[in-house]
Amino acid sequence: MTQEQFSKYSFLLDRTARKVKQYAQQQFKMGEFDITVDQWLVMKNLSENEVLSQTALANLVFKDHPTLTRIIDLLCKKGYVERIPHPQDRRSFHLNLTQSGLQKVSELKPQVSQIREKAWENLNSKDFEEFKRILNTIYANLEQNN
Amino acid sequence: MTQEQFSKYSFLLDRTARKVKQYAQQQFKMGEFDITVDQWLVMKNLSENEVLSQTALANLVFKDHPTLTRIIDLLCKKGYVERIPHPQDRRSFHLNLTQSGLQKVSELKPQVSQIREKAWENLNSKDFEEFKRILNTIYANLEQNN
DNA sequence: CGGATATAGTTGTTATACTAACTATATTTG
DNA sequence: CAAATATAGTTAGTATAACAACTATATCCG
Secondary structure (H helix, E strand, O other): OOHHHHOHHHHHHHHHHHHHHHHHHHHHHHOOOOOOHHHHHHHHHHHHOOOEOHHHHHHHHOOOHHHHHHHHHHHHHOOOEEEEEOOOOOOOEEEEEOHHHHHHHHHHHHHHHHHHHHHHOOOOHHHHHHHHHHHHHHHHHHOOOO | OOHHHHOHHHHHHHHHHHHHHHHHHHHHHHOOOOOOHHHHHHHHHHHHOOOEOHHHHHHHHOOOHHHHHHHHHHHHHOOOEEEEEOOOOOOOEEEEEOHHHHHHHHHHHHHHHHHHHHHHOOOOHHHHHHHHHHHHHHHHHHOOOO
16 A cells, blocks of 8 residues: 555545534534534533543543633533632632533433434444544554654 | 444544644644645645636535635745636636645655554554545435435 | 526634643642 | 742634625526
């Protein structure tokens, strides 16, 4: 295989990732979910982990700090999340889903799963495992500490 | 496989696509390439196709018109691309690589290929074919006209 | 021909991504 | 303890992504 051919993966990967996000975002909009796909990822992770700082959450969702700051800002404005001052460390916050945020997560969870399924028509569990393996290998190949 | 498990593909896909772009962008910066990864994609496609309108180019690179307008604006400012008025259709342009743009493409082409290769360490041609097949299937599953 | 419609491209707005620079607070260490 | 350093989070600036609304020009069709 030539270098030239290999190069195409980045185009296909980027194109597909954008399509997946775009499709989900359109469904979110049609269903009047009131949040974006990235905001959903953040809220879901908050719901699955009790006490999280912004740094801990950033590491979970693989977003950088400025990006997460802004997503949290928006979720606070919408009333789904609150920043609770950390009792020992005045630099830090505990992030909390509000009552409204908890309700939103449990309401959207099954709907999001259903939206996500559409991408896997005509594909099976073996494909899924292969896909995960290859994505994770690529990710590991490009990590900084190589 | 549960819905929940399937849902993770979107996270891994997004995470990996971002890492691939980020890694390339860092290499572009280190090499002082003077363009972004998306600008490179546009210039490469211009170099491979003689006469392109913005619409034709947008379809090639799978970006929408506003995004492409802005990328072309930046490439014009940098002197790598020019908009030539279409002789028959006054709404439209022919996009052209300048001399400087052509030189940039031929200078960067091998370097970009080399950067792109790093992702494929520990993976082989069969993986590559599988990966392409799965990405293309997902893309097709989510196209609008379904 | 002339009004309706379609197409090419631009502009505006919001969100995310990334880097860099910054503030405030903790921690380390001489 | 005090200075150096590290960490938590924010702000600023630029680029890309998506959608909606817009201008200008072409085309269609009665």
